[in-house]
Amino acid sequence: MNAANEEAVQAFIDERMSLADIPLVIESVMDRHQTSTVKDLESVLEADRSARVAAQTTISQLEGILEQRASLRFVINRSADIRVR
Numbered sequence: 001m002n003a004a005n006e007e008a009v010q011a012f013i014d015e016r017m018s019l020a021d022i023p024l025v026i027e028s029v030m031d032r033h034q035t036s037t038v039k040d041l042e043s044v045l046e047a048d049r050s051a052r053v054a055a056q057t058t059i060s061q062l063e064g065i066l067e068q069r070a071s072l073r074f075v076i077n078r079s080a081d082i083r084v085r
Contacts, residue, residue, distance in 0.1 A: 008055055029051050029058065
């Protein structure tokens with residue numbers, strides 16, 4: 001599942017998620033992965049592609065959660081500012 005790790009690390013480098021999220025992405029991909037016998041190079045490349053897509057999906061989901069948290073923090077902080085005045 002090196003492909004999942006590579007995708008997660010790149011998302012961290014691109015500041016799309018935190019360092020602590022990398023293992024979450026890898027775990028998610030590993031949980032969804034279905035093992036199969038390696039028959040040829042194409043089956044290895046397909047597993048790599050599949051892991052990358054799964055990692056990118058998980059990263060997108062994490063980004064959505066992070067955006068929701070940021071929006072919620074803004075609303076809470078804004079409400080606190082209004083009450084102080």
